[in-house]
Amino acid sequence: MMPETIQTALRSATLRLLRPLVRVLLHHGMAYGTFAELARKAYVEEGFIHIGKSGRRASISSVSALTGLTRKEAKRLIELDIHSGHDSDQRYNRAIRVVSGWLADPRFHDASGQPRSLPMEGENSFSTLTKDYSGDIPPAAMLGVLEASHTVSRTADCVRLLERAYMPSHTPVERIHILGRDPGELIGTISHNLAAEKPARVFQRKVSNPAVREDALEAFREMANRKSQELLEDYHRWLSAHEVDADDPKAGKPHYVAVGIYYFDDTLNKDTPS
Secondary structure: OOOOOHHHHHHHHHHHHHHHHHHHHHHOOOOHHHHHHHHHHHHHHHHHHHHHHOOOOOOHHHHHHHHOOOHHHHHHHHHOOOOOOOOHHHHHHHHHHHHHHHHHOHHHEOOOOOEOOEOOOOOOOHHHHHHHHOOOOOHHHHHHHHHHOOOEEEOOOOEEEOOOOOOOOOOHHHHHHHHHHHHHHHHHHHHHHHHOOHHHOOOOOOOOOOOOOHHHHHHHHHHHHHHHHHHHHHHHHHHHHOOOOOOOOOOOOOOOOOOOOOOOOOOOOOOOOO
């Protein structure tokens, strides 16, 4: 048997990565031609970055040579705008900040330290929370986002937190944006660790077991959800305490940081090949 080459391993890894993605694309009606166009655009954009990192000047011609696309096609793709001006990413991030602030800021807690129901207006109200954690999004608009995802409920007197994490479960367009954002960050981490020397690698681990009893899955899911949420809330409190102060000229440049945790078992996609 011939030893596996890097290219063979890459083909296998790419197919394994693409199958669940294509499952989502087919379910939501994206044809192959659209996917192929996006794949070509990604090759062109990353081609410019790849050449630039090597210290050479990236051009349409050099990217064409690297990717195998024609110069005309490379030029068209680099100018192609696939975005329609939506603000879903911004809304998603700000909703997370509002919920996280509710969980972490003692102004919005009860005597036992738990998130309390908030009046819509007044001191330490939902309006205060939104103003402090969502930037310029009006409280009524943020309330609508959180109500639509069943993260909060509103009565005549107050707003109550139902979930300790914002997941846009009833806003499918925003869920689709998570598909690109979170796996993209994980692949970015893997890419860094493949290329970096050991001291520069970042944390990337998982625990798995191929012989877990089926009657234990529900208990483990519950434990994994609970402990993962607790850990993420600890991380959030630490990150919040180390944010750049916009009023401090010595604070330095802000950086985006993320730590993700996911759960998987083979009952979630029963047709996924091993």
